Amino acid sequence: MIHIDNLSKSFTLHNQGSTVIPVMAGAALEVAGGECVGLTGRSGAGKSTLMRMVYGNYLAAGGRLLVGGLDVARAQPREIIRLRRDTLGYVSQFLRVVPRVPTLDVVAEPLLALGTPVEQARQRAADLLARLNIPERLWSLSPTTFSGGEQQRVNIARGFAHAYPALLLDEPTASLDAANREVVLGLIEEAKARGAAILGIFHDEGARARVCDRLVDVTGFTPQVAA
Amino acid sequence: MTLMETMVATDRPLLKVEGLTKGYGPRIGCAGVTFDLWPGEVLGIVGESGSGKSTLLSCLAGHLRPDLGSIHYDGRDVLAMGETERRCLGRTDWAYVHQNPRDGLRMGVSAGGNVGERLMAIGARHYGEIRGKAVAWMDRVEIAADRVDDRPSAFSGGMQQRLQIARNLVTSPRLVFMDEPTGGLDVSVQARLLDLMRGLVRDLGLSVVIVTHDLAVVRLLAHRLMVMKSGHVVEQGLTDQVLDDPQHSYTQLLVSSVLQV
Numbered sequence: 001m002i003h004i005d006n007l008s009k010s011f012t013l014h015n016q017g018s019t020v021i022p023v024m025a026g027a028a029l030e031v032a033g034g035e036c037v038g039l040t041g042r043s044g045a046g047k048s049t050l051m052r053m054v055y056g057n058y059l060a061a062g063g064r065l066l067v068g069g070l071d072v073a074r075a076q077p078r079e080i081i082r083l084r085r086d087t088l089g090y091v092s093q094f095l096r097v098v099p100r101v102p103t104l105d106v107v108a109e110p111l112l113a114l115g116t117p118v119e120q121a122r123q124r125a126a127d128l129l130a131r132l133n134i135p136e137r138l139w140s141l142s143p144t145t146f147s148g149g150e151q152q153r154v155n156i157a158r159g160f161a162h163a164y165p166a167l168l169l170d171e172p173t174a175s176l177d178a179a180n181r182e183v184v185l186g187l188i189e190e191a192k193a194r195g196a197a198i199l200g201i202f203h204d205e206g207a208r209a210r211v212c213d214r215l216v217d218v219t220g221f222t223p224q225v226a227a
Numbered sequence: 228m229t230l231m232e233t234m235v236a237t238d239r240p241l242l243k244v245e246g247l248t249k250g251y252g253p254r255i256g257c258a259g260v261t262f263d264l265w266p267g268e269v270l271g272i273v274g275e276s277g278s279g280k281s282t283l284l285s286c287l288a289g290h291l292r293p294d295l296g297s298i299h300y301d302g303r304d305v306l307a308m309g310e311t312e313r314r315c316l317g318r319t320d321w322a323y324v325h326q327n328p329r330d331g332l333r334m335g336v337s338a339g340g341n342v343g344e345r346l347m348a349i350g351a352r353h354y355g356e357i358r359g360k361a362v363a364w365m366d367r368v369e370i371a372a373d374r375v376d377d378r379p380s381a382f383s384g385g386m387q388q389r390l391q392i393a394r395n396l397v398t399s400p401r402l403v404f405m406d407e408p409t410g411g412l413d414v415s416v417q418a419r420l421l422d423l424m425r426g427l428v429r430d431l432g433l434s435v436v437i438v439t440h441d442l443a444v445v446r447l448l449a450h451r452l453m454v455m456k457s458g459h460v461v462e463q464g465l466t467d468q469v470l471d472d473p474q475h476s477y478t479q480l481l482v483s484s485v486l487q488v
Contacts (some may be wrong), residue, residue, distance in 0.1 A: 012474030015483070077451045077465040085230040098425065098447050099418035113429055168350060210297060 001166050001197030002031040007063035025223040029216050036198040041219045047201045051168050055090050056080040077086035085113050090166035091172050095151040104139040107157045128157040149175045160187050169200035173207045240432050241266050246295035249286050255458035256282035267432040271449030279458040280438040286402045288323050289313050318348045320397035326407040328387035330381045339375035342394045349398050364393040384411045405437040454478045
């Protein structure tokens with residue numbers, strides 16, 4: 001589902017003396033359907049950078065990055081917009097939403113974008129919010145005022161609303177209590193069972209051991225700077 | 228499934244712009260602007276004052292005649308159209324939300340009349356229905372129904388802007404041009420409008436070209452982003468990619484200059 005081959009990335013800081021910072025070279029990995037691959041490496045090694053490149057959020061400098069047959073490294077914005085709507089989901093660590101929109105609608109939005117009837121989309125959103133222990137009295141409120149853990153669960157509900165064939169998870173269990181952590185791990189296991197390809201960053205070692213089939217250390221993708 | 232059907236059925240851009248150039252004497256307004264806009268897509272245009280954003284928008288909407296280049300709307304050559312045909316398009320398929328609401332409203336006509344007038348221009352004749360629709364749209368932009376008979380001159384600047392948006396969207400246009408539409412609005416109303424616009428884009432497959440200074444607004448509303456400097460497009464791409472991994476020095480400066488709230 002996800003094939004990465006000889007992927008590289010550098011940042012050019014035009015306003016800071018045109019410094020070029022190579023951050024990745026020769027990255028390669030595969031994630032098949034029904035498989036969960038965990039990215040490891042110390043902080044700053046490039047785990048999030050790689051995830052952002054897969055999502056099309058960072059531009060690749062070179063190499064191939066296939067998601068569901070589309071080369072994200074070369075795709076037109078319009079193709080990536082479609083990929084994100086149909087195929088590729090992303091649970092980031094931060095919730096970014098239009099203020100004042102009720103939580104139920106925030107979670108239902110990915111389904112509405114696919115043309116799911118409103119009632120059906122809201123029902124799916126309600127099921128997920130209930131499962132993630134967000135009290136029903138909060139559903140009509142905007143998540144912007146929620147606690148960190150609640151916002152993260154809203155983000156997870158939104159990411160799992162549509163059965164994406166490929167899913168990126170950035171520390172999905174980071175600020176959760178034991179009960180909610182268990183719910184999230186259950187959701188990940190169900191997604192794998194239905195054949196989703198999952199690429200994730202898990203600092204929670206127990207979670208990593210339970211859901212990941214393989215681990216890839218991104219330290220191997222760090223460019224060797226000539227001394 | 229309206230939007231999805233539209234997007235699958237029409238593999239043709241709604242708006243196709245090639246090499247659009249407009250000068251003011253020796254000065255460049257905008258130069259060599261090329262892009263495609265598909266149904267259901269929102270294109271944001273950002274850049275500093277004087278970078279050519281508004282000139283470009285005026286050329287696209289037919290308010291200014293470009294010196295060079297071409298504009299095709301739904302396969303039709305816009306620049307080859309006669310005045311009548313273009314005006315008809317402006318009343319039906321297109322809408323233009325001005326930066327200053329006074330440019331987009333009729334100040335001597337009631338608020339309800341301002342909204343209803345657009346409906347009458349496309350053939351609505353039943354007074355009750357027109358008034359009902361006008362009140363419903365005023366509600367969507369959070370103007371109380373008891374202000375329907377007041378003139379816009381009695382409204383605050385923010386209310387005038389919301390009324391202008393209602394007037395423009397009431398006829399369900401396919402393409403909306405917006406010039407700094409949320410500039411003078413309270414943040415709470417701005418949020419409401421962003422949600423409204425997103426819903427219309429999603430449910431009706433509306434296409435939007437929006438010029439703004441506000442990077443937070445484009446991040447939440449625009450699918451794609453164009454960055455202009457001195458009349459030229461210096462960078463374009465997916466909105467979050469341009470904002471999070473800007474390639475051009477000017478975009479890097481723009482993004483790094485935003486104050487954090």
